[in-house]
Amino acid sequence: MSETGLDELIDDLENMLDKARDLDGEHDVIFSDIFTESFLKNHTGFSSLEDFADASRFDWTTPKSFEAIPNDELDVFVRKNSQFNSWEEMLETASSEYIMNQLGF
Secondary structure (H helix, E strand, O other): OOHHHHHHHHHHHHHHHHHHHHHHOOOOOOHHHHOOHHHHHHHEOOOOHHHHHHHHOOOOOOHHHHHOOOHHHHHHHHHHHEOOOOHHHHHHHHHHHHHHHHOOO
16 A cells, blocks of 8 residues: 555544544543553553653643654654654554544454
8 A cells, every 4th residue: 555545544544533523522532542551562662651751851741841842852752762753653653543443443
């Protein structure tokens, strides 16, 4: 499957999740829902999002503090502590796995 095909599949799955949320009344997904213990054990050396965040030494306590983390520094941490090359890649993979799990795949 080409990268474009995969992107389209991910978009389709995200749309399916949006529809499922509308039916279920769920609108917010938090990091701990996406970055499950299983995901972190499979892709990092950590067993919880809290451990991963603590090891980064960045402030993840609020959305505002998280957004203030320099992207390049977060990417360096992710590269050194996971199978991913960037935070964006890690987030996309975790989101895709979350969507697949929510849809029963």
